Amino acid sequence: MSEPTPMIEVDDLVYDYPSARALHGVGFRIRQGAVLALVGPNGAGKSTLMRCIAALDRPTGGRITVAGLDTEAEPRGVHAALGYLPDFFGLYDELSVRRSLIYAARSRGVPAGDADAAALRAAERVALTDRLETRAGELSRGLRQRLAIAQTIVHEPRVLLLDEPAAGLDPEARRSLSDLMRSLAAGGMTILVSSHILAELEDYCTEMLMIRDGRVAGEGVVSAGSGSSGSAHAAERVRVVFGETADLAARLEALGLKVEQLSGHEAVLALDPGPDAEARTLTALVGAGLAVKSFAPVRASLEQAYLEEARRGPPLPPMETQA
């Protein structure tokens, strides 16, 4: 099977501020349709990296391509291909939600005749249709965040860059954001989300990249199984609870299964790679006459992936893992 087309490619990226180097030879690839969590402690270089990918800042060295376009050679093409929401964003407080979205659509190249419909569609996606005539300055923080996201996606970009999108949102709004991310990803959008709160990325990210001290930590882009959606990745192991079974360990071993943990009647089994690994394992267990009371796939959490990556390098500063 051929490698999926990378939507974002970063090679040996270096970025200098006047008094410090923020990125030291960063390199990675993000496949089309991925929802990548860009994680790392504060000051690691996540926002700088995003601004370079958005072709807003010119790197000192290295090369970035977005949707096949070089950010240095074709910055305007890159701008047209993506939507970017910075961590500190502003809105036109005196404009209504409708006018804000119409302006966003028109300024992003949506034809005048389609701008109203595009604005309405974006408002629907972020559940702002009941506030279309409200001034942006009168919106609550959570609603402002939704409007900002709607402005970012109003032209349906191929790549979406979100820097700390859930900062300051209440749990309900975060849930809505997760749903929106999943819906956008299902539509084929490649999404790069930066955050230092892992719990908010857990629901919808399929991959993870850790940045530490301006460098890629660990092995670069790694799988970050999605906990609650269950749709992002196949599980790597299953937790099985058996009924009364004599000599359980030997019988599991005889079936060729890799037992990672065995405690009483409960076992954690490692799965072979492949889309039907869960089904094959369950069939083997039932076929061997084992009384399976519960069979639950265990997907790696983002936090696990993060800690696993962190273990490969020097100690990291603590990060928030709760929303």
Added chain:
Amino acid sequence: MNPELQRNLWLEASSRRIVWAVVVQAVIYGATLAITNQSTDALAAVGVIVFGVAALIWGPRAAGRAIGGEVAMRTWDFQRLSALKPWTMTWGKLAGATSLSWLVAGVGLAIAFAEMFVKSRDPGQAVAWLVLIVAFAVLMQAGAMALALVGVRRARAEGRLATLRLTPGTLVGVMVVMWALQHVAPFGRPIGVVGLGSLLPGFGGDGGRIEWWGLVLGKTWFAALSASVFAGWAVLASWRLMRLELQMRNSPWTWGCFVVFAALYGAGFVFSTGLSEMFAVAGAVSAACAYAAAFAEPADRVGIRLFVDALVRMDIRRIWAELPPVIGPVKMAAFCAVGLAVVATPPLAPALQTEWRLMGFAALAFLLRDLGVIAYFRFGPRPGRGDLGAVLGLFLLYFAGGLAGKSLLGAEGGAIFMPTFGSLGSSLAPVSLASGLVQAAAVWFLAWSRIRKPEVSA
């Protein structure tokens, strides 16, 4: 409609604000008529004042805020990512952000012009005044936007948030300097400031005649045409700077053409005096452009290093793309120095011919030194304070150094710190030339060490 214009009109010229503007104007003009017993002269004078406040203060401030306000509201990155073309963005902002100020200014101008046109013995003069004052307002507004864009670019390179503090201050400063210089004898006609100063609008009267490239023109019409052309350049500058903000590349042609135009414009005022004076004025104007570029361009180490790398590799395409804007005016100044040496016609005595010939090169050497001083300070660890450091450094070198040199070594000592023209019996230009070259080499060595090795913590 241009989306940027539309958004600015939504914000600036809402129906509520228009109604308020109409009410306030009705009160102002009504009160004027009531107080002055319906004097149309007074009404016209108030119209001029209203125009001045609206078009020359409010308008430039609004044009500057069309950029600086976006940065302050954190909406500038959103705009930079838009699909709008730089020209669409530029004129949309310029026309939209100043729309309400033009509405107010237009009423004042219409009242003043009507009064002047009806009462003037020379209606053409009234039209010239109208063109002048409108072009001057456009020049101020587009200039304010260009300055704001320069400020944004500089702030980003220096890792700080742009502020608008400099924009009105810079504009007022330029006007004061233009006004002051044209009244100071040594700076008047010889460097063409008479012509630049004539851009300041005069109210009424034919304003006398002015000679430029051998043409004798009415001063008001000349000022009106000059203001129109410079307003065009200011709009062009805003557009070119907007291109850079949208991450597009500019070829150096436009800036180069402006430098040549400014040099020729200045030289036109001394056309009848002689070729040497024309080269001297053109060189001085080019040098002024070089200083302006050195301060206006962001302290971007990456750009400079890429330019030098391209230079070493003789990568012409890259050299062209990364060419620092200061290079064009320096080349023009060098051309003028060569021209001055070739056509040298000593004004006082043939014995001073060598002095005269070397003087242009001495001035060029000091220009290179000064640019090195500016670079040294602006690429320092605190680039935000680089401008002040550079100005203080230049002040110390010219005045404190000049005074010290003169008191210790006499005229030759003074010539070490300032390009100086010798008189009969003394030869100072070679001293200035040698000193300028040595200082330029030393200062650029220091400046390059800062550019090449930024303080980067690993």
